[in-house]
Amino acid sequence: MKMSDIKNIFDIAGRGMSAQMLRLNTVASNLANARSVASSEAEAYRAIKPVFSTLYADDLEKSGVASVDVVDIVSVDRQPDKIYQPGHPKADEDGYIYMAAVDAEEEMVEMLEASRQYENNVEVVSTLRGLMMRTISMGK
Amino acid sequence: MKSIQEHLQFHSEALALRSQRNEILASNIANAATPNFKAKDLKFDEMMQAKLGLGEIQTTDERHFTVASGPLDEGIGFRQNITPSKDGNTVELHVEQMQFSENVMRYQTSLEFLNRKIAGLRSAIKGE
Numbered sequence: 001m002k003m004s005d006i007k008n009i010f011d012i013a014g015r016g017m018s019a020q021m022l023r024l025n026t027v028a029s030n031l032a033n034a035r036s037v038a039s040s041e042a043e044a045y046r047a048i049k050p051v052f053s054t055l056y057a058d059d060l061e062k063s064g065v066a067s068v069d070v071v072d073i074v075s076v077d078r079q080p081d082k083i084y085q086p087g088h089p090k091a092d093e094d095g096y097i098y099m100a101a102v103d104a105e106e107e108m109v110e111m112l113e114a115s116r117q118y119e120n121n122v123e124v125v126s127t128l129r130g131l132m133m134r135t136i137s138m139g140k
Numbered sequence: 141m142k143s144i145q146e147h148l149q150f151h152s153e154a155l156a157l158r159s160q161r162n163e164i165l166a167s168n169i170a171n172a173a174t175p176n177f178k179a180k181d182l183k184f185d186e187m188m189q190a191k192l193g194l195g196e197i198q199t200t201d202e203r204h205f206t207v208a209s210g211p212l213d214e215g216i217g218f219r220q221n222i223t224p225s226k227d228g229n230t231v232e233l234h235v236e237q238m239q240f241s242e243n244v245m246r247y248q249t250s251l252e253f254l255n256r257k258i259a260g261l262r263s264a265i266k267g268e
Contacts, residue, residue, distance in 0.1 A: 009166050016170030023173075052174040057167075064164035064180035064216045068171055117172050120233065124166045127244055131162075134251060135155075139258040 006057040006067050009128045013121040015055065015067035020118040022070050023050050027111045034102040039090040044080035045100035047107070048073050076101065148257055151250045153191045157184060158247040164216065165240045168231050176228035179219040179236065187215035 006012060030047045038044040051072040057065035078101040086095030161182040171177040221230040 009163055012163065012166045012170050019170075020173070052171075054171055054174050054177045062216060064167060064182065066167040066171060066177075068174050113173070117169075117233075120169050120172065120237070124169055124240065127240075128162055128166070131159075131244060131247055131251075134248070138251065138255060139262075 012067045013125045016121040019068040023114040036100045038098045044098040046075040047102045151253045154250045179231045
């Protein structure tokens, strides 16, 4: 993604929407794996989070026009829960299984926030598109 | 021709500035979740005055060079935020949304003024 790619409101809000959509996708992955079980600590699923960074439209960051870019997706550094369940097919030799390190409540909050911010971007685009249409028909 | 331009100048400048401000506010809204992003805004009154040539060196002869008013980028500043957040982001969504809706409303007002002025010119030309 280059900074020169941001030219107008559709680029700004479009990038913002794809960033929020990616965030929603990570939430979906995390929730889908929330109850998954592994037989060692290293194998256990850990929640993934996107890293957002500002993408300015100009080198000097002076115009105030900027959009969002997802620069990385990282796994959170969190210990999976170790549960003693010797009867489980995935249990290790000591009888322990490892639950995915996902906090379902945290993911739900993240989902609400991301979808609200996605909606905000949609709202901005539809408002400004209406203004543009009215401007085009100026003087008629 | 020049008088028509002057007739429409104020609101067309205002419209351009409002549109620029809309893009900046949209950038703030798009970056509502970006760590360390600093919300910006356009100083509308200052930039409007610069565009209309108030406070600028006036020329008295057409052979004089006109001095361009200050670079437009200087009219953009950081927003002072009310409740700072821990990730260094200074976007407050409610503030941005209010500013955005106000700016859209004022854009429409300028547009309406322009429309009325054009309608007035038209009826003067047609002699109705």
